[in-house]
Amino acid sequence: MIIDTHAHLDFPDYKSDLESVLSRAKEAGVDYIINVGTSLASSEKSVALANRFHDIYASIGIHPHDASKVSEQDWQTLESMINEPKVIAIGETGLDYYRNRSPHEDQQRIFHKHLTLAKTHNLPVIIHCRDASDDCLKILDEHKNGALAGVVHCFSGTREIAEKCIDLGLYLSFAGPITFSTADNLREVAKSVPVERLLLETDCPFLSPQPKRGERNEPAYLSFIIPVLADIYGLSIQDIKRITTFNAYKLFGIGEPEHEGKIAYAIRNSLYINLTNRCSNVCVFCMRETYPIVKGHHLGLNKEPTAEEVIDAIGDPAGYDEVVFCGYGEPTERLDVLIAVAQFLKSKGKRIRLDTNGHGDLINGRSIIPELKGLIDTICISLNAETAEKYEDICKPVFGKRTYIALIQFIKDAKQVIPHVQVSLVDIPGVDVEKCERIARELGVDFRVRKYNVLG
Numbered sequence: 001m002i003i004d005t006h007a008h009l010d011f012p013d014y015k016s017d018l019e020s021v022l023s024r025a026k027e028a029g030v031d032y033i034i035n036v037g038t039s040l041a042s043s044e045k046s047v048a049l050a051n052r053f054h055d056i057y058a059s060i061g062i063h064p065h066d067a068s069k070v071s072e073q074d075w076q077t078l079e080s081m082i083n084e085p086k087v088i089a090i091g092e093t094g095l096d097y098y099r100n101r102s103p104h105e106d107q108q109r110i111f112h113k114h115l116t117l118a119k120t121h122n123l124p125v126i127i128h129c130r131d132a133s134d135d136c137l138k139i140l141d142e143h144k145n146g147a148l149a150g151v152v153h154c155f156s157g158t159r160e161i162a163e164k165c166i167d168l169g170l171y172l173s174f175a176g177p178i179t180f181s182t183a184d185n186l187r188e189v190a191k192s193v194p195v196e197r198l199l200l201e202t203d204c205p206f207l208s209p210q211p212k213r214g215e216r217n218e219p220a221y222l223s224f225i226i227p228v229l230a231d232i233y234g235l236s237i238q239d240i241k242r243i244t245t246f247n248a249y250k251l252f253g254i255g256e257p258e259h260e261g262k263i264a265y266a267i268r269n270s271l272y273i274n275l276t277n278r279c280s281n282v283c284v285f286c287m288r289e290t291y292p293i294v295k296g297h298h299l300g301l302n303k304e305p306t307a308e309e310v311i312d313a314i315g316d317p318a319g320y321d322e323v324v325f326c327g328y329g330e331p332t333e334r335l336d337v338l339i340a341v342a343q344f345l346k347s348k349g350k351r352i353r354l355d356t357n358g359h360g361d362l363i364n365g366r367s368i369i370p371e372l373k374g375l376i377d378t379i380c381i382s383l384n385a386e387t388a389e390k391y392e393d394i395c396k397p398v399f400g401k402r403t404y405i406a407l408i409q410f411i412k413d414a415k416q417v418i419p420h421v422q423v424s425l426v427d428i429p430g431v432d433v434e435k436c437e438r439i440a441r442e443l444g445v446d447f448r449v450r451k452y453n454v455l456g
């Protein structure tokens with residue numbers, strides 16, 4: 001499933017073949033489309049389209065180009081449409097100082113009105129910003145308290161502006177221009193945007209992607225944008241589809257989220273195994289209790305799977321580069337199952353990685369590394385701090401003060417037996433990265449810094 005979060009199918013461009021456009025969208029996997037109003041009439045048409053087609057939802061708003069033409073009565077009519085059941089967003093609104101079709105004061109006044117309306121009704125806002133970033137950010141900043149949520153569509157600003165939008169809690173979307181051969185800068189900007197804040201859009205009938213540039217755009221052409229985004233993020237096409245669909249669900253409430261935690265899930269070309277949500281740490285940055293979502297996968301388990309259930313969930317592992325015991329919990333909490341599944345995977349010739357907090361010995365009451373010999377090819381152990389005191393502050397281990405010493409011993413033991421050992425830390429403020437790296441060097445293992453809030 002994919003979602004085109006910004007289309008203008010009410011435009012005359014689709015007058016003669018809308019049904020064919022929608023059927024091509026379906027064939028391309030576009031299950032839902034948000035039709036975005038640009039004027040009062042266009043908003044009315046968006047609502048009518050949403051009422052006519054199951055796959056279409058409506059956003060209502062008045063484009064900044066028309067800001068100076070909005071009468072009080074127009075605004076009241078727009079407001080009255082908010083109760084239509086398939087209206088899920090406000091916009092497009094914002095500022096456009098490139099074409100300057102309305103005076104800036106009018107654009108700003110109407111933008112404020114849209115934002116207030118969106119917040120009052122707890123709806124996300126779809127923002128158009130062209131050559132007006134400073135004023136746009138200033139106005140958004142004034143509205144940031146409360147329920148401000150939304151997307152800056154067809155983002156074309158700098159990395160710094162993208163960062164400010166992200167800090168405001170907004171999503172960003174990139175339309176066809178991200179595919180243009182001349183758009184290296186835009187692709188660099190996109191790379192800096194967390195994929196968890198990325199949405200798909202075509203902005204059709206405008207901005208057709210390569211190789212359709214110059215032609216009328218349509219939702220099915222998302223299939224030309226997604227591979228470019230996958231390349232930018234180093235993810236698979238399936239990853240981009242799943243993550244952006246989940247993001248659209250979070251922002252607009254449309255689509256079908258996963259309700260049950262997955263036992264086996266793919267990211268890029270690796271298969272991850274989720275054995276448990278239990279963990280002997282309570283890291284300050286961990287969201288396993290509150291938000292167990294990783295790259296669009298739901299990892300909150302209703303029940304811990306048996307080895308047979310895990311093997312069943314894996315199916316045929318042949319196509320994956322490696323299998324990783326990870327999930328949102330500590331895999332060595334279920335050492336028996338881990339070993340049984342690893343034996344199965346080894347019988348299939350798979351490379352296996354274990355991501356662990358390094359408490360396996362404390363959890364199981366014995367030195368467990370010898371039991372992993374010949375099964376685990378790579379072990380990634382979270383170090384997370386340069387001292388025992390700091391480790392306790394950050395990770396709050398249930399084993400208390402003795403944990404850090406046991407963790408260091410676990411790394412030393414792993415170094416003797418496991419072919420590749422890596423220690424990692426999450427770059428939260430206050431951790432001395434250099435000292436952690438020195439510890440890893442002295443232990444003779446690899447070292448990796450993981451970005452805070454980037455999982456999977």
Ligand code: SF4
Pocket residue numbers: 279280281282283285286287288328329330357382395
């Ligand atoms: S070790 Fe991993 S799963 Fe456990 S609390 Fe920390 S971040 Fe969460």
